[in-house]
Amino acid sequence: MIDQFSTLLLDMNETFMFGSDRFGATEDYSVIYRQLGGTMEPSLVNHLTGAAYNYLDVRYPDPKYRESFPSLREAFESAVAFEPLSNENLELLVGTFSRHELGTVPPEYAAAIHQLSKHFRLGLVIDIWSPKALWVERLEHCGVLPICESASFSSDCGMVKPSPFPFLKVLKEMQVEPQDAVMIGDSVRRDLGGASAVGMSCILVGGAQHPSALGAVDSLLELIASDS
Ligand SMILES: [Mg+2]
Numbered sequence: 001m002i003d004q005f006s007t008l009l010l011d012m013n014e015t016f017m018f019g020s021d022r023f024g025a026t027e028d029y030s031v032i033y034r035q036l037g038g039t040m041e042p043s044l045v046n047h048l049t050g051a052a053y054n055y056l057d058v059r060y061p062d063p064k065y066r067e068s069f070p071s072l073r074e075a076f077e078s079a080v081a082f083e084p085l086s087n088e089n090l091e092l093l094v095g096t097f098s099r100h101e102l103g104t105v106p107p108e109y110a111a112a113i114h115q116l117s118k119h120f121r122l123g124l125v126i127d128i129w130s131p132k133a134l135w136v137e138r139l140e141h142c143g144v145l146p147i148c149e150s151a152s153f154s155s156d157c158g159m160v161k162p163s164p165f166p167f168l169k170v171l172k173e174m175q176v177e178p179q180d181a182v183m184i185g186d187s188v189r190r191d192l193g194g195a196s197a198v199g200m201s202c203i204l205v206g207g208a209q210h211p212s213a214l215g216a217v218d219s220l221l222e223l224i225a226s227d228s
Pocket of ligand 1: 011012013014015185186187
């Protein structure tokens with residue numbers, strides 16, 4: 001299915017990183033906040049983090065914010081009613097949020113991406129809400145980032161999928177024509193939608209299906225197995 005392409009662009013969450021986005025009413029964000037050295041009341045930490053999450057969550061699917069998606073700092077600043085947060089606390093809250101957003105790359109997925117890199121040029125089109133530092137570290141550590149020629153992180157530029165711009169940015173950096181690349185991701189709206197907007201094919205993973213997709217497989221691992 002992928003042999004006709006020179007280049008694969010990969011989504012991250014639910015494509016090769018899993019266990020991300022640990023948010024919700026039962027999460028106690030104050031645990032990590034305290035580990036990072038913060039001293040605000042746990043109830044306030046949980047309130048602010050929940051409010052920042054909700055601020056971004058309602059905007060994420062809204063086309064109005066596709067090319068002007070707020071930063072996590074802005075989300076926290078909007079959550080404070082009266083006194084502004086100190087810069088130190090803002091940093092601690094952002095650090096806490098990042099650690100709840102970050103997932104893990106199972107070794108078999110890292111190995112699969114390595115396998116793919118022998119036959120294809122690779123790029124990443126990633127949506128995250130936090131600043132990218134922890135992801136860069138994790139993707140370096142598992143060996144994925146060094147074998148990718150270009151990576152777009154939405155929090156760098158405030159543009160979220162399915163905006164065509166992150167896709168175009170990566171294609172341009174790699175000097176690849178859209179028809180020579182295929183997007184691989186789990187989201188019909190974000191991955192298939194964004195790829196289609198720039199004239200790229202898309203293969204869905206993780207159970208999603210759509211008539212406009214080139215194909216659908218259970219996982220990235222199955223895609224490799226079916227092509228080898
Ligand atoms: Mg995804």
